[in-house]
Amino acid sequence: MTDKQNRTLPAQPALCRILDANLDRSREGLRIIEEWCRFGLNSADLAGECKQLRQELAAWHVAELRSARDTPADPGTELTHPQEEQRSSIQQLLEANFCRVEEALRVLEEYGKIYDRNMGAAFKQMRYRVYTLESDLLAYRRYQQLLRSQLYLVTSPRDNLMGVVEAALQGGLTLVQYRDKSSDDGVKLANARQLCELCHRYDALLIVNDRVDLAIAADADGVHLGQQDLPVAEARKLLGPGRIIGCSTTNGEEMQRAVDGGADYIGVGPVYSTPTKPDRQAAGLDYVRYAATKSPIPWFAIGGIDINNLDEVLNAGAQRVAAVRAIMEAEQPTLVTQFFISQLIRMQNLKAQKALHGKS
Numbered sequence: 323m324t325d326k327q328n329r330t331l332p333a334q335p336a337l338c339r340i341l342d343a344n345l346d347r348s349r350e351g352l353r354i355i356e357e358w359c360r361f362g363l364n365s366a367d368l369a370g371e372c373k374q375l376r377q378e379l380a381a382w383h384v385a386e387l388r389s390a391r392d393t394p395a396d397p398g399t400e401l402t403h404p405q406e407e408q409r410s411s412i413q414q415l416l417e418a419n420f421c422r423v424e425e426a427l428r429v430l431e432e433y434g435k436i437y438d439r440n441m442g443a444a445f446k447q448m449r450y451r452v453y454t455l456e457s458d459l460l461a462y463r464r465y466q467q468l469l470r471s472q473l474y475l476v477t478s479p480r481d482n483l484m485g486v487v488e489a490a491l492q493g494g495l496t497l498v499q500y501r502d503k504s505s506d507d508g509v510k511l512a513n514a515r516q517l518c519e520l521c522h523r524y525d526a527l528l529i530v531n532d533r534v535d536l537a538i539a540a541d542a543d544g545v546h547l548g549q550q551d552l553p554v555a556e557a558r559k560l561l562g563p564g565r566i567i568g569c570s571t572t573n574g575e576e577m578q579r580a581v582d583g584g585a586d587y588i589g590v591g592p593v594y595s596t597p598t599k600p601d602r603q604a605a606g607l608d609y610v611r612y613a614a615t616k617s618p619i620p621w622f623a624i625g626g627i628d629i630n631n632l633d634e635v636l637n638a639g640a641q642r643v644a645a646v647r648a649i650m651e652a653e654q655p656t657l658v659t660q661f662f663i664s665q666l667i668r669m670q671n672l673k674a675q676k677a678l679h680g681k682s
């Protein structure tokens with residue numbers, strides 16, 4: 323990649339060492355990200371882009387730079403930050419490695435300008451490609467997590483909010499919505515941030531009810547909007563393509579509008595009348611049956627669903643359900659969550675078997 327005629331000054335050993343170290347750093351960071359794209363997300367496209375970037379970096383890593391390495395004399399090998407020793411989630415590991423790659427590319431861009439006339443521009447372009455990769459990966463990862471979530475916990479305010487949510491996460495929950503209609507914004511923001519951190523530790527998503535601004539401020543994974551909230555298409559302009567948007571629907575017309583507006587999933591309900599949403603009339607199981615045949619996007623049956631009527635909702639065609647009281651008010655939220663998930667998986671397996679044997 324580097325050509326003698328593009329070289330500026332004779333390369334100083336220190337410059338070569340800086341370039342060598344940062345080429346290594348960026349290639350290693352990309353390799354770590356690539357492994358997750360390949361084995362964690364099964365995304366050939368994302369893994370391919372990582373590999374392509376690594377190969378471009380390798381082409382710049384010429385013998386002159388590699389031979390300048392002097393590891394025993396490098397004081398930096400002894401320096402580690404405590405955060406490097408601990409990774410509490412895949413998300414944190416990916417964030418740390420993106421940060422490492424982007425920093426290294428910035429160093430290569432700046433010092434590279436002294437080494438080779440083309441190096442600065444080449445690494446600048448690569449750095450922007452890594453930013454794009456980072457947002458594509460995050461969006462892909464969020465959407466995959468949404469697809470694999472069959473149970474959705476919508477929270478209600480309580481003293482031990484974090485404790486109940488954590489208990490449900492321990493039962494295998496992967497999707498949580500922070501719903502709080504009464505607290506001050508400061509409290510809501512603090513709770514949303516804390517829930518976000520908690521959910522990410524369990525590799526779960528955190529969606530904020532109603533408020534696009536709070537979702538952005540808390541760096542949540544998305545927002546849930548009702549018919550009285552901001553239209554989905556307007557929220558998309560504010561949130562960008564990388565965050566999830568859900569929308570409540572009670573009939574086919576609302577479903578179609580949510581889909582046309584670009585919602586990632588819809589709420590289908592209320593299936594049963596519920597004290598959590600006392601003013602809303604039940605849409606009933608008929609709308610669940612309608613969604614089962616007509617919804618082109620993932621949907622969650624919601625409203626009055628508990629462990630006693632779950633079977634009825636699943637028999638009407640639901641493959642995903644959302645609940646407030648059944649989990650938030652449970653004596654043992656972990657066990658209830660496990661029960662919900664086991665029944666959802668049982669029904670999924672039953673449907674897969676029927677499909678295999680050609681039965682409807």
Ligand SMILES: Cc1ncc(COP(=O)(O)OP(=O)(O)O)c(N)n1
Nearest residue numbers: 531532546547548549570589624644
């Ligand atoms: C998953 C899910 N579905 C529906 C709703 C209800 O949203 P909305 O109609 O905006 O009512 P509020 O929850 O804001 O009172 C939801 N929150 N989540």
Ligand SMILES: Cc1nc(C(=O)O)sc1CCOP(=O)(O)O
Nearest residue numbers: 591592596598625626645646647
């Ligand atoms: C928040 C909400 N939205 C609904 C809808 O149909 O849009 S029903 C609902 C409340 C669900 O609470 P519970 O599980 O306690 O019945």
Ligand SMILES: [Mg+2]
Nearest residue numbers: 532547548551
């Ligand atoms: Mg709402």
